[in-house]
Amino acid sequence: MYIAQAYxxxxxxxxxxxxxxxxxxxxxxxxxxxxxxALLVKADSLAVLGSGDIGVMADILGANTLLFLMLLTFVIGLIGLFAYVSLVHKQKITQLTTSRKKIDFKRVFFAFIIWALISTAFIFVDIMLSPENYEFNFNLEPFLILALIAVLMIPLQTSMEEYYMRGYMMQGLGIMAKNRWVPLFVTSLLFGIMHVFNPEVAKMGYGILIFYIGTGLFLGIITLMDEGLELALGFHAANNLTAALLVTADWTAFQTNSLYRDVSDPVLGWDVLVPVFVIYPILLFIFSKKYKWTDWKERLTGDVPSEETFLALNSDNADVQDPS
Incomplete structure (x- = not known):
């Protein structure tokens, strides 16, 4: 009853x-x-911001400074979201996060660890198979600053996206549509569209939206099946954190002082499709076994109860318990 927590x-x-x-x-x-x-002070013009050229902005401000300021937009957005939910909806942040009595951080850490290990393995396998596509980019001082910024702020950046899309928007659309499949597919599609202006799309074409929409669908499924955001929060943080620390490129949204630089000419290939059609289904199987998910059709496409029905079933105002 994650969506019904809005009531x-x-x-x-x-x-x-x-x-x-x-x-x-x-x-x-x-x-x-x-x-x-910062751009006005350093560049005396906002033309570079209008161009959307991340590389030029990184040259002007420095990669670490630009990363910090980009992530800061998400931190401010997250504060704004929490404030609006608390003041206007009178809803607790726990209820925006999960149907459990309290946020299950073990779930967050489990999803984080498993995806950090898998994504790191993918990166290093690709480096070993195609060493000509990578340059060792390690520089101790900038990397340590990057690590500090990334560890502190990237989980907040990814949390903003999750709370906005899979949290606030999913709950709102769910109680308006009175079902689960509408918010699942709408938020997945919008998650992909939200990335359409990323430099990766300009470089590799709109086909990469398969990855973004597929990732949004995967995150929506685990949110609805697990009746909470915890797994999505952990997965998303691991995905962006490993990317920021391990590999950068001139055509990515995150241009950082990472360990390696990808110098290849990117093409839409297996590395985009394998996660969506192979790895994500395997992860769904692992999560389903660990957390004893059942009744997939009802949880993903079933009706959302009316407010009166939900409150009648929970008249003691006790939070819904997770049977696992």
């Missing part, structure tokens, strides 16, 4: 419609003010 606060449709717009404005515009100021 524990004020769940009027207009609160969600306004909230999605307000939080997006705080995230994208107010959150971007520090970056705009």
């Amino acid at each position: 524990r606060g004020l769940s009027d449709s207009w609160r969600y419609v306004i909230g999605l717009l307000v939080v997006f404005f705080v995230w994208q515009f107010i959150g971007g003010i520090p970056l705009i100021i």
Whole structure:
């Protein structure tokens, strides 16, 4: 009953419609003010920001400074989202996160560790198979600064995306549509569209959206099956953190002082399709066995109860327990 947790606060449709717009404005515009100021000071012009050229901005500000300011937009957005949910919806952050009585950090860490290991293995296997595509990029001082920024802020960046898409938007769409399949597919599609302006798309074409939409669908499935965001929070943090620390390239959204630099001319290949069609299904199997998921059809496509039904079933206002 993760979606129905919205009923524990004020769940009027207009609160969600306004909230999605307000939080997006705080995230994208107010959150971007520090970056705009830094570019004005260093470059005396915002033309570079309008061009969207991450490489040029990194040259002007420095890779670590640019990364910090980019991640700061998400931190400000996350603060804005939590404030809106608390003040306007009167909903607890725990109820936005999970159907359990409290956030299960063991689930967060399990998903983080398993995906960090898998994604790291993929990266180093590719380096061993195609060494000509990589340059060793390690420089101690910039890397240590990168590590500090990444460890502290990337989990906040990924949490903003998860709370906004798989949390706030999924709960809002779910209680408006009164089912689970609409928020699952809408949030997955929007997650892909949200990345359409990434430099990776410009370099490899729109086919890479298969990866983004597929990843959004995977994250939506584990959220609904597990009745909470914990697994999605851990997975997403591991994905972005390993990418930022291990490999960078001139055509990626994260251009960092990482261990390696990818100097190849990127093409849409197996590395995009294998995670979606092979690795994600395996992870779903692992999660389903560990957390004893059942009744997949109902959890992914079934109806969301009305507010009256949900509150009647939970008249003592006790949070829904996870049977596992």
